[in-house]
Amino acid sequence: MHTNEDLTIPRDFKKHTLLPEIVHWEETSEHVTWGRTSKAKWHDNLAALLVPIGPLWMLLNWIALEYFDGSLAEAMRAFASRDGVQFAIQHFPQPSYAAFRGYAAWILFQAGLYAFLPGAKCLGQRTPGGHLLSYTANGLMAWTMTHVLFFSGACVLGFWDLATIANHWEGLWVAANGYGFLLSVVALMKGYCSPSFPEDRKLSGSWIFDFWGGVELNPRLGSAFDIKFFHNGRPGIVAWTLMYASPSQFHTLQHSADLIPSDISYAAHQYQTHGHITTSMILILILHTTYVLDFFLHESWYTRTIDITHDHFGFMLAWGDTTFLPAFYTLPAQYLARYPNHLSLSQATCILTLGLAGYTIFRQSNNQKDLVRTNNGDATIWRKPATFIPCTYTTADGKQHSSLLLTSGWWGICRHANYTGDLMMAFAMCATCGTRHLLPWSYFAFMGVFLMLRTRRDEGRCREKYGERWVEYCGRVQWRLVPGVW
Numbered sequence: 234m235h236t237n238e239d240l241t242i243p244r245d246f247k248k249h250t251l252l253p254e255i256v257h258w259e260e261t262s263e264h265v266t267w268g269r270t271s272k273a274k275w276h277d278n279l280a281a282l283l284v285p286i287g288p289l290w291m292l293l294n295w296i297a298l299e300y301f302d303g304s305l306a307e308a309m310r311a312f313a314s315r316d317g318v319q320f321a322i323q324h325f326p327q328p329s330y331a332a333f334r335g336y337a338a339w340i341l342f343q344a345g346l347y348a349f350l351p352g353a354k355c356l357g358q359r360t361p362g363g364h365l366l367s368y369t370a371n372g373l374m375a376w377t378m379t380h381v382l383f384f385s386g387a388c389v390l391g392f393w394d395l396a397t398i399a400n401h402w403e404g405l406w407v408a409a410n411g412y413g414f415l416l417s418v419v420a421l422m423k424g425y426c427s428p429s430f431p432e433d434r435k436l437s438g439s440w441i442f443d444f445w446g447g448v449e450l451n452p453r454l455g456s457a458f459d460i461k462f463f464h465n466g467r468p469g470i471v472a473w474t475l476m477y478a479s480p481s482q483f484h485t486l487q488h489s490a491d492l493i494p495s496d497i498s499y500a501a502h503q504y505q506t507h508g509h510i511t512t513s514m515i516l517i518l519i520l521h522t523t524y525v526l527d528f529f530l531h532e533s534w535y536t537r538t539i540d541i542t543h544d545h546f547g548f549m550l551a552w553g554d555t556t557f558l559p560a561f562y563t564l565p566a567q568y569l570a571r572y573p574n575h576l577s578l579s580q581a582t583c584i585l586t587l588g589l590a591g592y593t594i595f596r597q598s599n600n601q602k603d604l605v606r607t608n609n610g611d612a613t614i615w616r617k618p619a620t621f622i623p624c625t626y627t628t629a630d631g632k633q634h635s636s637l638l639l640t641s642g643w644w645g646i647c648r649h650a651n652y653t654g655d656l657m658m659a660f661a662m663c664a665t666c667g668t669r670h671l672l673p674w675s676y677f678a679f680m681g682v683f684l685m686l687r688t689r690r691d692e693g694r695c696r697e698k699y700g701e702r703w704v705e706y707c708g709r710v711q712w713r714l715v716p717g718v719w
């Protein structure tokens with residue numbers, strides 16, 4: 234059995250001279266030293282506790298916003314002081330047929346756009362099973378078409394009003410949760426019975442963990458419709474900006490029937506409800522729209538990120554993409570539309586500067602890695618030739634492949650500067666809401682914990698994949714997220 238230490242890296246490794254792919258041994262998946270571990274340990278099953286906890290947490294947020302002035306503490310106090318069943322009956326969001334129908338139409342419409350719109354073909358990253366998959370990056374066109382049609386349908390043709398998401402938000406919330414669970418079950422069954430790429434299927438030996446963490450890495454319908462890529466990017470993230478285009482549930486302490494149907498955005502709703510649009514609302518819209526547009530502008534880059542290259546498709550991604558993304562990531566904006574926060578000019582300037590600085594670090598670091606990897610190291614970063622550590626890894630077919638670990642630019646300052654930039658943006662978004670309530674800050678708290686855990690998980694995997702080369706990289710670049718801190 235070969236280890237990474239067996240691999241000889243030529244000392245005179247130069248740009249454009251990536252190691253040839255060498256077949257060293259017979260084909261067997263035993264040679265794969267990276268990717269998700271095959272067997273779940275008993276404590277891995279604990280992750281499945283998040284299956285009920287996630288939706289309950291979203292429910293608590295929804296109830297706090299809907300009934301308790303955005304106060305999580307009040308919502309929990311009320312829950313503790315009353316009969317639990319009675320509380321649930323009184324506050325649980327009600328399903329509606331119209332919302333289910335609308336949600337199904339939304340998923341089918343987005344699936345149609347993904348399947349049929351033209352777009353650049355891009356390659357993802359080689360999987361542990363040895364596959365190099367192709368994707369169609371047509372997300373920007375899908376996002377644009379969706380928004381043009383939504384606004385035309387509402388403002389020109391009068392087919393629906395712009396408050397339609399708002400009017401049905403309660404039912405949509407239920408429908409999204411239902412779909413997230415259904416999709417997770419289908420993904421599990423498909424993984425067991427009909428995997429698209431058996432070499433990349435990981436059976437953990439525990440159906441509980443399989444349900445949570447997924448079985449298939451890249452489940453597909455036919456050869457082209459990538460179920461994970463579609464759900465990660467389209468129904469949830471396209472919906473973010475559309476939700477802003479509808480006043481959603483932001484009808485201060487009133488119910489859907491009291492909504493003003495001519496509202497065209499959270500900002501407009503805030504104006505109609507409170508008589509003005511706050512700077513904080515404008516800031517959150519700028520920051521969030523930047524994030525969404527950036528995602529679709531760089532969709533081909535996204536095919537080479539952890540979500541696509543390493544995470545298997547189970548409940549974590551299926552429910553996360555369909556429910557958690559639209560419901561949770563928009564929390565600061567949801568809060569602001571109900572409870573305007575006034576910022577002084579200096580506060581607003583600081584928040585915007587922090588958010589845009591975070592975005593710059595996020596985008597530059599992600600670009601630097603992508604640029605250097607796609608040009609086999611032949612790139613200039615900050616006006617100097619890129620420096621990197623050449624490395625190799627092995628796939629299930631026993632083949633050895635070459636790669637590189639960038640050591641200049643942001644990747645020479647800390648090992649996850651892209652996460653640092655993301656966190657700065659998250660902080661700026663939450664800061665627009667002020668400090669009156671904890672609820673909008675849960676977005677930043679979540680991102681902090683999530684990205685720190687992701688850092689640990691990712692580094693373990695890189696250590697397995699690249700062996701001593703990874704250790705060498707960590708020696709050269711000491712810090713993970715913030716130089717001098719961690």
Ligand code: NDP
Binds near residue numbers: 636695
């Ligand atoms: P990265 O894009 O940072 O990918 C990590 C991978 O990059 C590693 O597994 C390794 O993979 C490779 N790598 C690590 N170090 C180096 C190096 N020095 N040089 C070259 N390649 C290296 O992580 P994510 O996919 O998690 O994140 C991508 C972006 O998306 C980030 O900006 C993140 O903040 C954002 N994000 C946002 C989320 C959100 O919910 N808002 C969720 C997740 C991510 P390999 O070698 O196998 O290619």
